[in-house]
Amino acid sequence: MxxxxxxxxxxxxxxxxxxxxxxxxxxxxxxxxxxxxxxxxxxxxxxxxxxxxxxxxxxxxxxxxxxxxxxxxxxxxxxxxxxxxxxxxxxxxxxxxxxxxxxxxxxxxxxxxxxxxxxxxxxxxxxxxxxxxxxxxxxxxxxxxxxxKLAPEPFDADAKQYFLDCCNLPKYKNKEIKAVIMDGQVLCGCGNIYATEALFRAGIRPGRKTSLISGTKKEQLFDTIVAVLLESIAFGGSSISDYRNINGEAGGMQDRLKMYGMNICPMCHTNTKQKTIAGRNSYYCPNCQK
Ligand SMILES: [Zn+2]
Structure with a gap:
């Protein structure tokens, strides 16, 4: 998608x-x-x-x-x-x-x-x-x-504070963090691929309850999401299934993803695990992500 x-x-x-x-x-x-x-x-x-x-x-x-x-x-x-x-x-x-x-x-x-x-x-x-x-x-x-109803664009100056404030709201704080970052009213434009990737790079398990993640760690996660989105834009997006640009060309980001669809963690070589969150399959490393 x-x-x-x-x-x-x-x-x-x-x-x-x-x-x-x-x-x-x-x-x-x-x-x-x-x-x-x-x-x-x-x-x-x-x-x-x-x-x-x-x-x-x-x-x-x-x-x-x-x-x-x-x-x-x-x-x-x-x-x-x-x-x-x-x-x-x-x-x-x-x-x-x-x-x-x-x-x-x-x-x-x-x-x-x-x-x-x-x-x-x-x-x-x-x-x-x-x-x-x-x-x-x-x-x-x-x-x-x-x-x-959408949250600010992730690259807007007010987007990080908006995200942090949302995480403290009763309707989000008891949810799993991956469901929260994929909610367009909290942070917009981050779907399954980039949520999976950012959580891996930030060392956070997708199923971790939002309120159990420190403020500093949440800020780090937000910065990682922005970095992953910008990296993907620079590499022409991910062509996991049917995505093509207007000239019919595939993107290059799929080759740079470290966790999405991976059975072995590229960092520690542990077998990855999978969990369904917000209806989407989530890969994570039980060793690198806490
Ligand atoms: Zn690992």
């Missing part, structure tokens, strides 16, 4: 090729249209596919930014502002193609669900193999409360 670094990679690669372009026409896949006919709203949320097509046509893509794991497209038509909110779900990706070209990464080719025809024979395709992703159009972010 794409986490913050992978989404940041998508945003950075989309910006130079898409900002300033106007959406000439839009195509939505028959699969998505059929899902709406039976009340399922696959991928296109909040409007019908037909409404989304009608609204998007003629809009200019002014700016693309990231908030946690959401990609935000600032759109404008006749002086009116809109935002298209995209979440990549488990296996979504954007691809920048020349008109009617096939996606190089073949497994995405049959899963082209939203296609934006831009100026200059450019096609921006949202492909999603498992269809857990989302595309929705709003006039402003107040129309999409999940974004308003």
């Amino acid at each position: 794409p986490e913050l670094p992978e989404v940041e990679g998508v945003v950075r690669s989309l910006k130079p090729v898409v900002e300033g372009k106007t959406i000439q026409s839009v195509q939505i896949s028959p699969t998505v249209k059929a899902s709406h006919e039976v009340g399922k709203q696959s991928i296109v949320k909040g409007t019908t596919p037909e409404q989304l097509i009608e609204h998007l046509e003629g809009m200019k893509i002014v700016k693309i930014t990231r908030r946690s794991k959401y990609i935000l497209f600032d759109l404008e038509r006749d002086g009116q502002q809109f935002k298209m909110i995209n979440h990549l779900g488990m296996s979504g990706g954007w691809f920048d193609l020349k008109n009617a070209e096939e996606i190089q990464e073949g497994k995405f080719q049959n899963h082209r669900h939203v296609e934006l025809q831009l100026d200059g024979d450019q096609t921006l395709v949202y492909a999603d193999i498992r269809r857990f992703g989302e595309v929705r159009l709003v006039e402003n972010l107040a129309q999409f409360p999940p974004i308003l």
Whole structure:
């Protein structure tokens, strides 16, 4: 599943090729249209596919930014502002193609669900193999409360104090630390891969109760999470399963992960253990992590 670094990679690669372009026409896949006919709203949320097509046509893509794991497209038509909110779900990706070209990464080719025809024979395709992703159009972010409830971006100046304060709240202090750092209302953008990795590097067991970790250790954990996220952004993200950037390229961070998916601890060579926390499998070293 794409986490913050992978989404940041998508945003950075989309910006130079898409900002300033106007959406000439839009195509939505028959699969998505059929899902709406039976009340399922696959991928296109909040409007019908037909409404989304009608609204998007003629809009200019002014700016693309990231908030946690959401990609935000600032759109404008006749002086009116809109935002298209995209979440990549488990296996979504954007691809920048020349008109009617096939996606190089073949497994995405049959899963082209939203296609934006831009100026200059450019096609921006949202492909999603498992269809857990989302595309929705709003006039402003107040129309999409999940974004308003998010913790600050981990790189913002107030994010560390926000995290430390949350850890002391009754609803979090008795929880396992890994569940807390993966909660977007406490610390945003840290999913299973980077939570596993940061806890290993900070020497903290994923199942440790939050209130039993000292303030200094929690600060160290926060700094480690930020360092791991920045390292991953620098290495193009992790391509554990389906993540690809807009040119279909895989990232390099998966080769730098020390604990995620490891059966033997790379530091002390002890067999690792696994525990399910917040519905996700957590690897840890019973020797290096306390
Ligand atoms: Zn170890």
